[in-house]
Amino acid sequence: MTHPVPSTERQTAVRYSPLRRLAYSKTAAPWLFVLPFILSFALFFAYPVLSAVNMSFQEVLPGQVRYIGLENYRDLWNPTFRKALMNSTEYTVFTLLVLIPLPLVLAVFLNSKLMVLRNFFRSTLFIPALTSVVVAGTVFRLAFGELEGSLMNTFVTALGFEPQKWLRHEGLAMFTLIVLATWRWMGINILYFLAGLQNIPRELYESAEIDGATAWDRFIRITLPLLKPITIYVLTISIYGGYAMFTESYMLWAGNRSPNDIGLTIVGYLYRNGLEQNNLGLGSAVGIALLIITFTVTMIQLKLTGMFRRED
Amino acid sequence: MKRHITLLITIILMLSLALAACSGGGGKTGDGSSGDGTTLEFWTFNELHEQFYRHMAERWNEQNPDRKITLKANVYPYDDMHNKLLVALQSGTGAPDLADVELNKFPNFLKGTPQLVALNDIVEPELDNLVKSRLDIYAKDGNYYGIDFHVGASVIYYNKELLDQAGVNPDNIKTWDDFAVAGKKVLEATGKPMTTVELNDMWSIWPQVAQAPGGDDLQTADGKPNLTSDVVVKPLAFQQDLLKQGIAVPAPGGGHHAEEYYGFMNDGGAASVWMPMWYMGRFTDYMPDLKGKIVIKPMPAWNTGEPRSAGMGGTGTVITTTSKNQDLAKAFLAYAKLSREGNIEIWKFLGFDPLRSDVWDSPELREPNKFTDYFGEDIFDVLLEVKDEIEGVVVNEQTPPISDVFRTSVLVRILQDGEDPVKVLEETQAQLQ
Numbered sequence: 001m002t003h004p005v006p007s008t009e010r011q012t013a014v015r016y017s018p019l020r021r022l023a024y025s026k027t028a029a030p031w032l033f034v035l036p037f038i039l040s041f042a043l044f045f046a047y048p049v050l051s052a053v054n055m056s057f058q059e060v061l062p063g064q065v066r067y068i069g070l071e072n073y074r075d076l077w078n079p080t081f082r083k084a085l086m087n088s089t090e091y092t093v094f095t096l097l098v099l100i101p102l103p104l105v106l107a108v109f110l111n112s113k114l115m116v117l118r119n120f121f122r123s124t125l126f127i128p129a130l131t132s133v134v135v136a137g138t139v140f141r142l143a144f145g146e147l148e149g150s151l152m153n154t155f156v157t158a159l160g161f162e163p164q165k166w167l168r169h170e171g172l173a174m175f176t177l178i179v180l181a182t183w184r185w186m187g188i189n190i191l192y193f194l195a196g197l198q199n200i201p202r203e204l205y206e207s208a209e210i211d212g213a214t215a216w217d218r219f220i221r222i223t224l225p226l227l228k229p230i231t232i233y234v235l236t237i238s239i240y241g242g243y244a245m246f247t248e249s250y251m252l253w254a255g256n257r258s259p260n261d262i263g264l265t266i267v268g269y270l271y272r273n274g275l276e277q278n279n280l281g282l283g284s285a286v287g288i289a290l291l292i293i294t295f296t297v298t299m300i301q302l303k304l305t306g307m308f309r310r311e312d
Numbered sequence: 313m314k315r316h317i318t319l320l321i322t323i324i325l326m327l328s329l330a331l332a333a334c335s336g337g338g339g340k341t342g343d344g345s346s347g348d349g350t351t352l353e354f355w356t357f358n359e360l361h362e363q364f365y366r367h368m369a370e371r372w373n374e375q376n377p378d379r380k381i382t383l384k385a386n387v388y389p390y391d392d393m394h395n396k397l398l399v400a401l402q403s404g405t406g407a408p409d410l411a412d413v414e415l416n417k418f419p420n421f422l423k424g425t426p427q428l429v430a431l432n433d434i435v436e437p438e439l440d441n442l443v444k445s446r447l448d449i450y451a452k453d454g455n456y457y458g459i460d461f462h463v464g465a466s467v468i469y470y471n472k473e474l475l476d477q478a479g480v481n482p483d484n485i486k487t488w489d490d491f492a493v494a495g496k497k498v499l500e501a502t503g504k505p506m507t508t509v510e511l512n513d514m515w516s517i518w519p520q521v522a523q524a525p526g527g528d529d530l531q532t533a534d535g536k537p538n539l540t541s542d543v544v545v546k547p548l549a550f551q552q553d554l555l556k557q558g559i560a561v562p563a564p565g566g567g568h569h570a571e572e573y574y575g576f577m578n579d580g581g582a583a584s585v586w587m588p589m590w591y592m593g594r595f596t597d598y599m600p601d602l603k604g605k606i607v608i609k610p611m612p613a614w615n616t617g618e619p620r621s622a623g624m625g626g627t628g629t630v631i632t633t634t635s636k637n638q639d640l641a642k643a644f645l646a647y648a649k650l651s652r653e654g655n656i657e658i659w660k661f662l663g664f665d666p667l668r669s670d671v672w673d674s675p676e677l678r679e680p681n682k683f684t685d686y687f688g689e690d691i692f693d694v695l696l697e698v699k700d701e702i703e704g705v706v707v708n709e710q711t712p713p714i715s716d717v718f719r720t721s722v723l724v725r726i727l728q729d730g731e732d733p734v735k736v737l738e739e740t741q742a743q744l745q
Contacts, residue, residue: 060402061423061424061425062401062402062421062423062424062425062426062427063424063425063426063427064424064425078743079743145572146564146565146572147564147572168566168724168728255390255391256391257512257716257719257720258720259511259512259566259720259724259728260720260721260724260725260729261720261721264720272716275395275398275399276391276394276395276417276420276712276716277420277712277713277716278398278402278420278421278423280402
């Protein structure tokens with residue numbers, strides 16, 4: 001290797017092309033590299049959000065747009081919106097209760113060397129996540145149909161129960177939504193937890209075993225604490241996903257009209273006002289309200305789980 | 313282990329790409345005719361409407377070789393099409409030249425400055441021959457923005473086989489009270505319900521409300537919510553009573569346009585259904601086994617001598633201001649829907665009661681077609697019989713929220729959950745105001 005030191009000084013004196021200088025500049029280069037992200041973020045996220053904030057203070061009619069102050073937000077506080085808020089909250093809570101513990105436990109099983117047909121179950125549990133919600137929703141609508149011959153009614157009558165009108169009663173409708181969500185999102189959450197499990201060093205389990213810890217102790221004292229960052233991440237996206245749910249409900253009731261609004265979600269209410277009744281101003285107000293709700297809930301959740309504490 | 317996960321993720325990505333590629337280009341597209349004419353894009357939510365326009369485009373091209381058109385027709389689901397169209401018109405790009413807008417949704421398109429072309433210059437010359445009340449529902453400030461397919465006179469369809477088994481003569485059913493009595497007979501003799509009522513759509517309740525004498529229906533004639541009046545309470549209480557006695561059942565699938573209902577009715581599930589004239593096409597296309605068993609009669613009246621029909625539903629074809637071929641679109645629309653020839657074709661092809669009253673007694677309407685094959689030859693006599701009893705409806709900006717609250721709440725609470733009609737309607741009226 002020749003000694004490079006003397007030549008370096010000469011090289012810096014050489015004039016690079018402007019593009020190269022930009023790429024090597026300590027101030028400009030980082031900006032250049034994040035520019036694609038900033039552009040797409042500004043165009044597809046920041047601009048629509050700001051424009052929705054603006055529209056939520058307007059009455060938006062074709063060819064006639066005017067500012068009406070807080071009127072949209074005043075109109076928002078009505079029984080239908082409260083119903084939608086309740087439904088979305090209920091749905092979110094139930095999906096959290098099902099879609100955090102169940103995939104976690106399944107992931108532990110699928111990660112275990114003792115499990116038979118591991119790869120088979122890994123793929124089959126994941127496949128529903130690849131289906132389109134529209135197709136899955138239509139299949140579920142037929143499976144949970146009210147006629148006696150529908151799939152679910154065949155099951156329940158075989159078990160000795162009366163055939164049910166699954167999509168016409170409040171509890172059953174929520175049950176159907178949760179089943180659909182569980183079927184569809186289980187695989188994704190298992191994937192997250194599996195990834196987390198692979199990062200736990202094997203030595204911890206080995207030394208715990210030497211110290212005489214049972215399988216249960218190891219799960220509670222090693223697996224759960226070390227999975228915490230992944231769990232918090234899954235929790236955060238699940239909260240957002242729960243509140244933003246719309247397509248499932250739209251497809252199950254073949255439109256946005258469930259009896260007594262038992263399947264109406266916040267986004268469904270946004271869609272009804274903004275698009276179906278051509279009131280984009282009120283629709284935007286619903287969207288902003290949704291943003292505030294999910295932001296608040298997520299912030300509380302992150303605070304409680306200690307995400308903002310400084311890592312030791 | 314890591315390799316497996318990587319492989320899995322790779323497969324997932326590939327599959328989702330493949331799926332995404334499949335999902336492009338939804339909707340069904342069909343060219344009206346081959347050839348090199350001006351392309352007009354048309355959106356609708358009804359396959360029968362699409363077939364009609366394609367048929368009319370072929371005829372137009374034969375008669376106007378110098379102004380040929382290529383009709384690019386798309387059929388979308390009902391809600392999707394209206395929402396797409398609203399957004400396209402609001403944003404000013406992407407709208408088709410022509411589109412079908414259903415009556416319940418039409419007021420949304422009249423809000424603000426309508427982004428639709430006023431059709432006065434093709435409508436006004438023909439106004440004397442047209443049923444004007446059917447044009448007024450698509451008008452704003454004296455401009456006509458949509459042209460309907462039909463008058464939409466509501467009638468009642470009886471399954472003669474079931475009535476005969478019970479010894480009921482449909483001609484003796486004059487009032488809704490007679491209907492309930494006859495229904496009881498049918499239920500006892502055949503074990504089947506006399507009729508079905510809709511829980512998620514307006515076609516059972518709206519005709520019964522609108523047929524009441526006078527200009528009020530769900531709204532007063534001057535456009536105020538009218539839910540607590542007798543005009544609305546009485547039909548809902550009547551339907552609730554029929555359901556309690558088992559004379560009526562909720563329509564399977566929730567309404568008369570559900571696949572479940574078509575199957576149920578096709579198997580002789582109920583002895584009658586009251587729907588507008590345009591529902592004939594659903595019988596011929598989706599309930600083929602009832603051919604020759606269905607008779608069409610005027611709806612029963614609330615009291616003897618009162619109106620026995622109401623103009624129901626409708627779909628206005630509109631031309632958008634973003635169309636680059638507005639004049640051609642207008643000429644084609646006038647040909648398809650306002651001309652004598654077009655109106656006769658509407659009857660022959662779609663089985664709708666056409667908008668031009670001067671064709672109603674023309675010989676072409678007597679010719680055999682798939683509807684006379686199915687229902688018998690005297691279909692049009694029913695329409696001529698109730699010609700002067702067809703009540704109009706009030707349609708304005710309040711109509712979408714009102715029909716929405718009926719379809720999601722009022723009908724469910726009263727007809728499914730059995731709540732007191734007066735209480736439910738009073739609460740709803742208060743909420744609407």
